[in-house]
Amino acid sequence: MTPLSPAQADETRTWLSRVENVSGLLAEKRAQAEQDRATPTAVMDALRAQEFHRMWVSHSFSGANVSLRTGSAVLQALARIDPSAAWQMGVQGAIGRLSDYLPDKVAARLFCTSRGLVVGGVNPTGEAVPVPGGYRVRGTWSFASGATHADWLLCAAVLAPCTSGSSGGQRGQDGPAPIRMLFIPGSTASFIDDWHSLGLCGTGSGSFTVDNVVVPESHSVDGSLLRRPPAVRRTRGYAIAYYDFAPFTTASTALGIAQQTLDVFRELAGRTVPARSTHALADSATVHATFARATALVRAAELVLADAADQAMAHGETGGEELSGVIRLAAASVAENCVSAVTMLHTAAGAAALRSGDDLDRCFRDIHTAARHITLATTNFEMVGAHLFGGPLLMRR
Incomplete structure (x- = not known):
């Protein structure tokens, strides 16, 4: 670091x-x-x-x-x-x-003149049908955190085969269908209140549907470009590929949850006397060792994430799959360490951890929910491991 x-x-x-x-x-x-x-x-x-x-x-x-x-x-x-x-x-x-990745004028429209969020669904669960000058989009996207606060929504969609006079791409014979990332005004979507989760309850990560909204070509991005840094231009903010950037956001939140857990547990252990005991949890040698191990896990996560951030800022343009592997390992390691640390402390708290709504309970629920995100998933170890043995770096098998 x-x-x-x-x-x-x-x-x-x-x-x-x-x-x-x-x-x-x-x-x-x-x-x-x-x-x-x-x-x-x-x-x-x-x-x-x-x-x-x-x-x-x-x-x-x-x-x-x-x-x-x-x-x-x-x-x-x-x-x-x-x-x-x-x-x-x-x-x-x-x-x-x-x-x-967007044209300058469109990026300015979405981010300069818009004060709301620009969020949406990055999993391609919709369809984009090429039409003259753009695409007709339909579909449903889930886990759209913050979408009801958005001025613009991102819709990742599978690109349907071209028709005469339309723009877009054609599905390869053996490859997957091309993906298009399309931006629509938030007012054109319908929202579904289906976010009933274990943790991260306040994210409002419900679903939204879009039915036959036409999106100009200029308001879309070819999904195949996102594993590479954006093209050099005067307005470019970062020479880092989209998929090399995204893991830092989820990993940082997971790390903050684990950091909070350390503080919450220390306070809880000082005031909690287990049943039939005369000493607080904070006086237990077993708790001391558990807390030290949890602290070491969180500290290691902090260091590995900071190092990956430095690598991305320094080598985003040229790092290629090697850099992508470093970042994905860092994010998955942060998640694994943080889940382990929070779970250890939740267990060490005993019955005191079972009060629904308390801070330790919330940390436990939040970290286990956050770690389900694809950027933090344990499958990243599998994909990067295969790459370390000489294979390509896959998103998923």
Whole structure:
């Protein structure tokens, strides 16, 4: 891990001070978000006022263009207060990276003139039918975190075969159908309230449907480009491929949850006396060892994620599959370490961990939910392992 330069350290401190500006409101509204299964509008307005949703957008499109280390530190700090809010800002950060792939005028329209979120569904569960000048889109997308707060929605769709006079691509004989990433106004979608989850309850990660919305070619991105850095241009914010950027957002939130768990457990252990015992958990040698191991796991996760961020910033343009493998290993390792640390402490707390709604209970639910994301999934070990043995780096087998 490379030490931060004075300028980078100043940038990080400045942005962490913005977290302090909203920390009280986040803490106050967290229970409401859990109950409503969506972040309150007042909280989202406060997050946008601090420009967290535009941290990782190019200066050219009214973004802050902060470093990966700074943005990661912000998401960790937000997650220590409200993981659901951090998750949504991370999703916005990841999808905001598509601004470097869109035409300049369209990116400016989505991010300069729009104050709401630009989020949506990156799993290609819809269909895009080529029509003259664009695509006709239909489908349903799930796990759309923050979508009801969005001005624009991303719809990842399978591209149907071309017809005469239409744009688009053709399915190869042996390969999968091409994927198109398409942006639609949020007002053209219908929302389904189906987010009933174990954790990250306040993310509002419901589903939305789109029926025959025509999207101009200019408001779409060829999905095959996203494993490579965006083309060099004056307005480009980052020389990092979309799929090399996205894991930092989810991993940072997972890390913040684990960091919060360490604080929560230390406080709980000091005041909890197990049944038929005369000593608090904090006096137990077994608890001491467990807490130390959990701390080591979280610390290792912090270091591996920071190192991967440095590698991405330094080698995003040229790192290729080697860099992608480093990033995917880092994200999966962060998730594995954080799940292990939180689970260890949840177990060590005994019956005290069973109070629904308490902070330790919430951390346990949130980390196990976050770790289900594809960027954090254990299958990344399988894919990267196969690559280390000389094979191609696959997304999934």
